[in-house]
Amino acid sequence: xxxxxxxxxxxxxxxxxxxxxxxxxxxxxxxxxxxxxxxxxxxxxxxxxxxxxxxxxxxxxxxxxxxxxxxxxxxxxxxxxxxxxxxxxxxxxxxxxxxxxxxxxxxxxxxxxxxxxxxxxxxxxxxxxxxxxxxxxxxxxxxxxxxxxxxxxxxxxxxxxxxxxxxxxxxxxxxxxxxxxxxxxxxxxxxxxxxxxxxxxxxxxxxxxxxxx
Numbered sequence: 069x070x071x072x073x074x075x076x077x078x079x080x081x082x083x084x085x086x087x088x089x090x091x092x093x094x095x096x097x098x099x100x101x102x103x104x105x106x107x108x109x110x111x112x113x114x115x116x117x118x119x120x121x122x123x124x125x126x127x128x129x130x131x132x133x134x135x136x137x138x139x140x141x142x143x144x145x146x147x148x149x150x151x152x153x154x155x156x157x158x159x160x161x162x163x164x165x166x167x168x169x170x171x172x173x174x175x176x177x178x179x180x181x182x183x184x185x186x187x188x189x190x191x192x193x194x195x196x197x198x199x200x201x202x203x204x205x206x207x208x209x210x211x212x213x214x215x216x217x218x219x220x221x222x223x224x225x226x227x228x229x230x231x232x233x234x235x236x237x238x239x240x241x242x243x244x245x246x247x248x249x250x251x252x253x254x255x256x257x258x259x260x261x262x263x264x265x266x267x268x269x270x271x272x273x274x275x276x277x278x279x280x281x
Contacts, residue, residue, distance in 0.1 A: 069209060070216045070255050070264075072115065073226045074133070077102035077249040078280045079125040085165050089157030089191070094124045102249040102278055103132035109251075109271040113137055116215035118145050119208060121152040121222060129249070130220035151204035154222035155197045158190025182239045194228075194238055201228045209256065226252055233261040247272075248280045 078099035081088045095103065110133055120130035130146050160168050169176050178186050183194045192200075205225075208217060227244040230236075233254065236243075246252070246267050253265035272278040 069213055070253065071205070071209065072216065072218045073229075073252040073254065074106070074129065074218065074220045075223045075226055075246045075248060075250045075252075076121075076123075076126040076129045076220060077106070082125075082248060082280060087157055087160045087163050087165065087168060088125075088154060089161040090123065090153050090155075091161045092124050095128050098278065098280065099125070099129070099248065100132070102272060102280075103129045105271045105278070106249050106251070107133045107135070107137075110137060115218040117147065117208075117212055118218045118220075119147050119149055119152060120220040121154070121225070122148040122150060123153055123222070126152070126220050126222060130218075133218070133220065149204060149208075151200050152219065152221045152225060155194075155224045155228075156190075156192040158188045160188055160191070180242050183241055184238050194241065197224070198228055198232060198238065201225050202232050205229050230254075230263070230266075234263075245281070 076099075078096045079088065079093045080096045081091070081093040083096045083098070114137055118130060118134055120127045127146070127148060134145055160172070163171070175186060175188065179188070187193055205219070208219065223246045226246055227241060230244055230252070231238060231241050247269050249269065249272060251265060251268040252263070255262045255264050269279055
């Protein structure tokens, strides 16, 4: 089977450099443009199934993509799954990155050096997040053998699943970084994963201002 993983387009909180987690900001104007260009990339394509995180920034990206794929209604073709949400980041959610750096200086540094050992107040641990992500994406794969499935979700979800499939040390998790509206494609042959495409934003790069993190 083939898993086409899309990170959501830019949200208003991406634009303001604010920690999102499971909070629910909407797409920015630039994010809507990114989604439209990605939809053009997928023009005419049909997937055997479409899944999305229920958070607005992912679901609204998925809606724009599906409307361009000749589906009758996005409500019929997008299955929202709660476990496709981003990692829960507790008290950091809603703060800017600079505010987190200032208030949680040591914890923030540890988060990028040894995230498996970090417990942010009110947040999921990396291992809890791994269990959730692996369970939901392996479940989607099991439902769709020999099919092509589109999943619109979050950078953390895609990063974690790639790290798991590639048997990486999860303390190196943040060595993988994905841009907004980026496409990653993984093919599975007898459960062996092969990364065919990673962090593809060629649909945006005619205008460098549209390429965002």
